[in-house]
Amino acid sequence: MNLRTRFTLLCTALALAACATRAPAPTAPARPPVSSKPTPLPSASRPAGPVVKAPIPASDADAKYIPVTWAALPGWREANLAEGFSGLLESCKALGKRAGWRPSCEAAAQIDPNHSEAVRAFYETRFTPYRLSDGDKMLGLVTGYYEPLLRGDTQRSERGRYPVYAPPPDLLTIDMASMYPELKNLRLRGRVQGNKVVPYWTRTDIESGRGVERAEVLAWVEDPIELFFLQVQGSGRIELPSGELLRVGYADQNGYPYKSIGKWLIDKGELTAGQATMQGIQAWAQANPARLTELLNSNPSYVFFRRLNNNQGGPLGALGVPLTDGYSIAVDARYTPLGAPVWLSTSFPLGNQPLQRLMHAQDTGGAIRGAVRADFFWGFGREAGEVAGRMKQAGEMWILLPKGMSPSQALAGGKTSG
Structure with missing residues (x-):
């Protein structure tokens, strides 16, 4: 199947998702707030202006x-x-x-x-x-948001067991602005299955190995909740055993909108809205290791990374x-x-x-x-x-x-x- 055919199939299969799924720009991290229930904010009278x-x-x-x-x-x-x-x-x-x-x-x-x-x-x-x-x-x-520091290795080891993936080769990304300039903020993701284009794998699928069999592993990190927050922040540095820092940044995403794990914990009665900070979620994860997979998989979105120059500036x-x-x-x-x-x-x-x-x-x-x-x-x-x-x-x-x-x-x- 040639690239033009794949493009046509993808646009046909996913066009209806255009109004529902807004993906970030290529260099933009997918950073949602930890809780989706912010404190209600007061309103002012309607202002004049363009x-x-x-x-x-x-x-x-x-x-x-x-x-x-x-x-x-x-x-x-x-x-x-x-x-x-x-x-x-x-x-x-x-x-x-x-x-x-x-x-x-x-x-x-x-x-x-x-x-x-x-x-x-x-x-x-x-x-x-x-x-x-x-x-x-x-x-x-x-x-x-911030740039986190994780610990890991470039090889899988006892210290590093959780993979930081580069985009899989079968992940198709279509920039809709090439056809519709008014949709310049919209990118669609999918994969080819037989002669059809279908949505890409969810986080649950990817965590079980689907779609990433041939994806490059940039590093292996030691803490799955830290890896999750790396995906939330969009960039970070990984300290290797040698002391060297490997810098990674957002490369792509699997096409699913982020669902707040803080909201999931609130809805389950595990945390209050005031407790659903990043620190509160990390504490809950440490206290409930058997339920960590359930928590993380409540968010179907998955972020892939690329290597960045390890300069002294910000990401x-x-x-x-x-x-x-x-x-x-x-x-x-x-x-x-x-x-x-x-x-x-x-x-x-x-x-x-x-x-x-x-x-x-x-x-x-x-x-x-x-x-x-x-x-x-x-x-x-x-x-x-x-x-x-x-x-x-x-x-x-x-x-x-x-x-x-x-x-x-x-x-x-x-x-x-x-």
Whole structure:
């Protein structure tokens, strides 16, 4: 069967799934919140402002972009904007190739990155802030993620018994944008069975060896729950017996939407909503090893990995640049343009102190859905994981766009005259 025939069969068999399954972009991790029952957030009155309709709405509301003054950004005047300015310079490695962003990126390269007031003047001179709302909701959910450290080996051993797979050779992935540009966020997965195209194997199937007989094993790790959270985070490092670190990142996914194992535990009465943090789930798994397979298989989604360069920076996000610890966020790219600076007003998960910071939209995630929605990248290692695993805060967002660029233009790629 030739490639064209496979393509036709796959599109025919899976086209009906287009409205139900939204897969992340190739470099984007599939990171859902641990619990799918966030605390209800208060609503504000419906704001005025331009309405931008996404081709595939993330909710029943439309995103609104309300131009505001800099004084409307809580904490803007007090913030040290030099901290995290390197995140914009990283974004400009991608944005600088776009006409509408090029002048601002060229100007950014001339700014003293250690001088907070110079950085503030740069933004206030060249950008317009827009408050983001999801219909009448100005408050949304902010979760956290990080780059975990696992222990394992490149060979199966007593220490490493759980495989980290590269994408199997029979996994077919179709980018629907090649036929329907309005479906640019949609990818379909499947496999050929005889002369039919069928959905790919579920997590339960893959864990029993189906579909991965010929898949490359990048490493063998020692803890299955840590491997599961590696799939949730989308990237991580594996410490080998020699002390060398093997870095891996998201490569592909089996096509099934993520189902929260935190919600599964809540529905079973095993944990309360407040206990269903990453740490709470890990503690439950340690106390209930006989039920671990049942827990993990409640989520049919399965993530495959690729090797990454073991540099000293953060993992690559969906924008294609390294993430900056504490200054990068994952967003829903249908509403927040990838690469745009974002003023975020939320709170720390421990102590609930205000967290108001200029972030950079450099990543996406399978569960990051909606206009006012962000996933905060805390960095690498256990300490970052302690904070990220507990983060489930209310938050507000303002996107910063170059003057003269409308939100619609930014979402279309920022191809203005500059």
